[in-house]
Amino acid sequence: MRELLEGLPKNWGRWGENDEVGALNFLTAAEVLRGVACVRKGKTFTLQVQMGHPKGDPVWPGRHGAQRFNIMDKGDFLCGAGPExxxxxxxxDDVMFLYLQGSTQYDALGHVWYDDQIYNGYDARTTARSLKKASVLPIAERGVVGRGVLIDMARHRGKAVLDKGETFNHFDLMAAAEAQGCKIEKHDILLIRTGLIGSFYERDKNEFYKDFTEPGLTFSRELVTWFHEMEIANLVTDTIANEVTADPETGVVVPLHCALMRNLGVVFTEIVALDALAEDCAADGQWNFLYTAAPLKVVGGSGAPVNPVVLK
Structure with a gap:
């Protein structure tokens, strides 16, 4: 990873030695108002996938979907075990057991690292048992509000869902934006639809996970530089990892987690339901909106579930 990313920009120290929210610092009050200006019709969309879905939950291989259990219901009262x-x-009453990254979720900036340092240069040993630095809590305490823009790569390529391992880059994003009649602007919250998460509920589970390779953004030095120059605050996609699973040229797994999240502080949001929003954007031609999100305030968490709300 070090060899692949050598010489690429970092935002470490840009917002001070104690910063833990990275590129969210770009979302100033002026950026919030820029997002508010996109609200024209009063439409609202929620972007979280359902937790504990009967067909299962889309998760990274090796993780398990959320499991919900009743611990009190009518049965307890019928058999005389309910309290009076x-x-x-x-x-x-019920409980749920889940991976904090097992649903629509925000990654903490300390979630992935290399060379024993997480975002902003903090020692990776601060992650032991609980993230003492760059956990999801500072993101959750701050909240995320700004101008969002949706790029529908699947629709742009004439597909319901992109193929396994199908890649695209920043030039593809800009071409799709131009075709949609919109523009990606500095400090945007960038949403990208591949169709993958929506297809999970229509496909055989074994087929979905066979030879698991997601479609998505692919690493290049130029793409990382573009994210840096555009000062993108938050990357949001309907995939599990926000990037093609392994770089097709080097075989390195999730290099953008390190190049964008660990080095630039770009906040990642994954497993997002974008189909309904995309249908509406295609229908009315408005691809920008007010994006709002507040992940759960999990102390020391490497991630947390979230139900983003979009207003158009």
Missing amino acids: FPGNHEFA
Whole structure:
């Protein structure tokens, strides 16, 4: 990884030696108002996938989808095991066990690293048992609000879903934006649709995970420089890893997690439901909007579930 990324830009220290939210610092009050200006019709969209779906949840191979269990319901009261209260009300209660990155989620900036340093140069040993630096908590405490723009790569290429391992770069993103009649601007929250997550619920699970290689952005030095110059605050996609699983030239797995997240502080949001939003954008021709998100405030977490809300 060091050899692949040698000489590429970093934002370490740009916002001070104690910074833990990275490129979200670009989302100033002026950027929030730029996003608010995109709200024209009062339409709202929620972007989280359902947790504990009957067909399972799309997760990185080796993880398990969320599991929900009732611990109290009518059955407990029918067999006399339910607690009694004045007034004789009854209730249901349940618990859920999940990977914090097992649903639509924000990555902490300390989630992935190399050379024993996480974002902003913090020692990777600060991740032991709990992220003491660059956890998801500072992102959750801050919240994410700004101008979002959706680039529908699947629609641009005339497909319902991109093929396994199908790649695209920043030039492809700009070409798709031009075809949509919109523009990617500095400090945007960049949403990219491949169709993958939506297709999960329509496909055989074994086929979905066979020879697992997602479509997505592919590493190049030029692409990393473009993200740096555009000062993109947040990358949001309907894939599990926000990039093609392995770089097709070097075989390096998830290099953009290191080049963009670890080095530039670009915040990653993954496993996002974009199909309904994309349909509406295609119908009315408006591809920009106010994007808002607040992941759960998990102390020390390497990620946290989120239900982003988009307003058009």
